[in-house]
Amino acid sequence: MDILKQTFARNEEVAWRSVVDQGLLVHSRQGLVYPMNPVGMRMWLLLEKPLTGEQLVQQLYSEFDASKEKLSEDASLFLTQCSKEDLIRQEAD
Amino acid sequence: MASVTLSIAGLNIGIESEDKSIAANISKNWHKFVVKENPDWTFCIERVRSLRAFDAILCRWDQERFQVKRKAVWLDGDATTQQIKLVVSYVYGIGDILRLAVGILLVYLGGFLLHGAAILGKDGKTGVFYGKSGSGKSTVSKLAEKTGRIILTDESIAILPFGSSFKAWATPFYGELGRVSKNLGGEIAFMARIYHGQENQLTPFSSRELFLELVQNVFFFAGNRFAVERFFDNVEALSQAVNGYRFDFLPTAEIWNYLNGYFEANLCSK
Numbered sequence: 001m002d003i004l005k006q007t008f009a010r011n012e013e014v015a016w017r018s019v020v021d022q023g024l025l026v027h028s029r030q031g032l033v034y035p036m037n038p039v040g041m042r043m044w045l046l047l048e049k050p051l052t053g054e055q056l057v058q059q060l061y062s063e064f065d066a067s068k069e070k071l072s073e074d075a076s077l078f079l080t081q082c083s084k085e086d087l088i089r090q091e092a093d
Numbered sequence: 094m095a096s097v098t099l100s101i102a103g104l105n106i107g108i109e110s111e112d113k114s115i116a117a118n119i120s121k122n123w124h125k126f127v128v129k130e131n132p133d134w135t136f137c138i139e140r141v142r143s144l145r146a147f148d149a150i151l152c153r154w155d156q157e158r159f160q161v162k163r164k165a166v167w168l169d170g171d172a173t174t175q176q177i178k179l180v181v182s183y184v185y186g187i188g189d190i191l192r193l194a195v196g197i198l199l200v201y202l203g204g205f206l207l208h209g210a211a212i213l214g215k216d217g218k219t220g221v222f223y224g225k226s227g228s229g230k231s232t233v234s235k236l237a238e239k240t241g242r243i244i245l246t247d248e249s250i251a252i253l254p255f256g257s258s259f260k261a262w263a264t265p266f267y268g269e270l271g272r273v274s275k276n277l278g279g280e281i282a283f284m285a286r287i288y289h290g291q292e293n294q295l296t297p298f299s300s301r302e303l304f305l306e307l308v309q310n311v312f313f314f315a316g317n318r319f320a321v322e323r324f325f326d327n328v329e330a331l332s333q334a335v336n337g338y339r340f341d342f343l344p345t346a347e348i349w350n351y352l353n354g355y356f357e358a359n360l361c362s363k
Binding site for chain 2: 012013014015017019020022024026028029031033035
């Protein structure tokens with residue numbers, strides 16, 4: 001299934017801090033640190049409320065000077081890796 | 094009940110347990126840190142087979158209470174009584190238990206435990222050298238030892254606020270050297286993220302860079318999101334108050350001349 005059609009939200013157990021345009025996420029159970037680049041941090045901030053991957057891409061497209069294809073690629077990678085690390089969780093539609 | 098009191102980072106920490114081997118081990122292995130004074134904080138350690146009973150508890154982190162839950166440890170700190178209850182499974186060694194508990198207490202008190210080496214100068218100021226395994230902490234410590242300098246630690250530095258700045262303290266959580274020179278602390282003169290280099294070279298970090306570097310070199314004893322956020326606050330405060338650098342170094346005693354020349358000071362002096 002296309003990951004961009006699924007809805008995601010932050011895992012409440014993740015502590016985070018944005019530092020200028022970058023950021024850090026820490027899974028409080030595992031104690032691992034995940035540095036975020038500006039696009040990754042923006043996606044994390046947008047996931048304050050549950051969003052689909054497509055909504056995420058749409059919002060990024062309005063903010064970053066990049067093609068939709070590139071942003072879709074970045075969002076897919078972000079959602080896949082963050083789900084795998086339990087930083088975000090898939091929401092029921 | 095057996096008890097012993099340790100002085101760590103200027104705090105007298107009483108360790109109490111029904112398990113008499115704990116106090117005996119601490120007295121034997123960490124005698125430089127044992128004091129005969131009344132404790133400021135008391136750790137009450139209880140060994141259990143399983144921590145399943147604590148699974149459903151939601152951790153608090155506020156003015157009165159700080160709680161952290163890990164697989165093999167339940168830590169319940171009460172700021173009113175200054176007592177920390179530690180329920181631990183038998184798989185956890187006393188060194189690991191104390192490192193975790195001290196790390197959490199430091200975060201509660203505005204500091205943290207950093208993976209690094211700290212060298213104290215005659216002027217009472219401390220140079221902090223931090224980095225991941227293999228970055229050169231033990232090398233810097235050995236160079237300090239060879240030239241008669243005071244090594245506070247070559248592995249785990251206790252950091253706590255000190256006026257408008259921060260102090261680095263010795264801890265009993267040793268690294269490769271297996272010992273510390275003295276159980277002391279000193280105001281931090283600089284924080285250097287170390288790398289093996291082709292020459293001695295200090296490059297200033299912005300406070301943002303220092304924050305990002307430090308966060309990735311701490312001992313994380315998470316288990317409670319609010320504890321991690323408090324920890325972020327503490328590192329941010331230190332990053333604003335202390336000068337940070339990237340320090341590429343050559344492993345010779347010349348590093349002390351280089352540092353003293355750079356700072357036009359007598360830092361890390363014998």
